[in-house]
Amino acid sequence: MKILSVLLCLSTIFVMPSCSKANSANTNFVHTEVPVNLSPVSDPENIGKWVYQNALSDEFNETDFNRNVWHNMGEGGDFKGQWKGRAPSQYNPANIRVENGYLYLTSRWEPDYDFAEDGPRGNATSDIGYGDIAPVTTAALLGKNTYKFGYMEMRAKKADAPISSSFWTTGPGGETDAFESFGKNPKNRWSERRLHTSLHDWRKGSETYGKRIWDISHILDFRVADDFNIYGFEWDPNYLSIYINGGLVKCMSREDLGDRWVATSQHKIWIDSEIFDWEVAPNELSKADFGDEGVDFIVDYARVFKREGDRFGPGCEARENLIPNGDFESGVKGWEDQGVLTTESFQGENALRFEGEARINRTIKVKPNTLYLLSAAVSSDDTNMKDKWMNAYMGVVENGVKKNDVRFFFPTWKEKSLQFKTNSNTNAVTVYFTNSPQGGRMRLDNFVLTELHVTP
Ligand SMILES: [Ca+2]
Numbered sequence: 001m002k003i004l005s006v007l008l009c010l011s012t013i014f015v016m017p018s019c020s021k022a023n024s025a026n027t028n029f030v031h032t033e034v035p036v037n038l039s040p041v042s043d044p045e046n047i048g049k050w051v052y053q054n055a056l057s058d059e060f061n062e063t064d065f066n067r068n069v070w071h072n073m074g075e076g077g078d079f080k081g082q083w084k085g086r087a088p089s090q091y092n093p094a095n096i097r098v099e100n101g102y103l104y105l106t107s108r109w110e111p112d113y114d115f116a117e118d119g120p121r122g123n124a125t126s127d128i129g130y131g132d133i134a135p136v137t138t139a140a141l142l143g144k145n146t147y148k149f150g151y152m153e154m155r156a157k158k159a160d161a162p163i164s165s166s167f168w169t170t171g172p173g174g175e176t177d178a179f180e181s182f183g184k185n186p187k188n189r190w191s192e193r194r195l196h197t198s199l200h201d202w203r204k205g206s207e208t209y210g211k212r213i214w215d216i217s218h219i220l221d222f223r224v225a226d227d228f229n230i231y232g233f234e235w236d237p238n239y240l241s242i243y244i245n246g247g248l249v250k251c252m253s254r255e256d257l258g259d260r261w262v263a264t265s266q267h268k269i270w271i272d273s274e275i276f277d278w279e280v281a282p283n284e285l286s287k288a289d290f291g292d293e294g295v296d297f298i299v300d301y302a303r304v305f306k307r308e309g310d311r312f313g314p315g316c317e318a319r320e321n322l323i324p325n326g327d328f329e330s331g332v333k334g335w336e337d338q339g340v341l342t343t344e345s346f347q348g349e350n351a352l353r354f355e356g357e358a359r360i361n362r363t364i365k366v367k368p369n370t371l372y373l374l375s376a377a378v379s380s381d382d383t384n385m386k387d388k389w390m391n392a393y394m395g396v397v398e399n400g401v402k403k404n405d406v407r408f409f410f411p412t413w414k415e416k417s418l419q420f421k422t423n424s425n426t427n428a429v430t431v432y433f434t435n436s437p438q439g440g441r442m443r444l445d446n447f448v449l450t451e452l453h454v455t456p
């Protein structure tokens with residue numbers, strides 16, 4: 001049906017100008033399915049007047065992905081002048097299929113595949129070629145159309161293997177990794193529950209060219225490969241917002257990003273899987289990680305919305321902090337027993353400093369059956385980024401049981417967060433921060449506990 005309508009349009013385009021005209025009013029493209037009434041899960045009442053973008057979205061409810069929207073990387077030998085995947089993994093167009101309303105991107109252990117000889121290969125160890133050490137094929141869809149400013153949303157179940165499952169964009173000067181998930185990492189218990197968003201600098205001549213210049217690391221209360229969840233990312237002219245299941249995890253203003261704001265051009269969208277050699281090294285991978293049938297990154301839909309009339313959004317709003325004096329702007333009040341006050345802060349005048357091994361606990365009243373977000377900015381000043389990594393941990397304990405935690409180790413201010421849901425009989429939790437057992441010099445600021453309002 002879709003192919004037929006495209007053919008009709010192409011064959012009549014010279015004699016029936018209304019064909020291209022009608023389509024260009026909104027999309028320039030033809031697709032049989034146009035879900036006009038959808039709104040972002042983060043805005044179910046559509047207060048932001050979001051408009052579904054047909055040229056950038058796909059419900060994956062037909063027998064194939066929408067070929068007006070996507071290119072299957074490597075199909076017909078065409079990689080659109082981009083890379084062929086992150087070596088040793090390579091995109092194999094045979095690893096894409098649409099079935100029963102879902103897009104499947106399969107990653108396979110495929111030693112018989114005819115891997116490419118050329119680069120660029122994108123791995124940390126540049127001498128690893130495609131198919132070397134770990135002969136893994138993956139898959140990618142690259143968007144055919146570009147956009148600037150809007151909201152991306154994906155409902156997906158990530159691949160349950162040491163491989164990425166990502167939704168991201170690239171354009172001149174910048175890359176926005178809206179969601180980079182890693183399905184399984186036997187050596188890092190946080191990897192498979194991490195919500196990771198980042199910005200990469202591709203500005204020619206920039207001091208940080210090629211580097212990741214901003215990211216968030218949020219620890220979910222579920223494994224990304226266990227079930228379907230809804231990942232949302234707003235790219236506004238003035239801020240970035242990251243959502244899980246409609247709940248706002250992080251909002252970052254353009255002003256606070258300063259020179260790190262690289263999302264300024266028209267971007268193309270990617271959906272793909274890659275070997276992340278910084279998570280699991282290729283020589284640690286084996287056929288057993290992928291099984292006989294391969295592992296699937298499963299996508300129910302990938303949507304892009306824009307605000308009607310290209311309106312701007314409301315910006316980042318302050319959220320209530322349930323931890324008293326969590327910004328340390330009232331001095332050491334409530335924190336006297338462990339830290340000392342320092343003016344080397346993340347925000348405001350003050351932060352808390354740990355000189356030796358220490359632990360702070362605060363018991364906070366909470367509601368039962370409620371989802372919360374705990375976050376902090378931490379600088380681990382004794383880490384040297386070479387051979388000395390000093391860890392600190394932030395976490396939450398409910399009725400004597402640790403619910404979730406996250407680790408800090410960078411020697412510059414770094415914000416991290418986690419989420420947890422209280423049990424039905426819970427009225428209080430204990431939040432903590434500690435540099436035990438290593439006891440390195442730490443600074444802590446913006447220690448925040450707030451409700452995370454997901455969409456039911
Ligand atoms: Ca679908």
Ligand SMILES: [Ca+2]
Nearest residue numbers: 327347348350
């Ligand atoms: Ca402060």
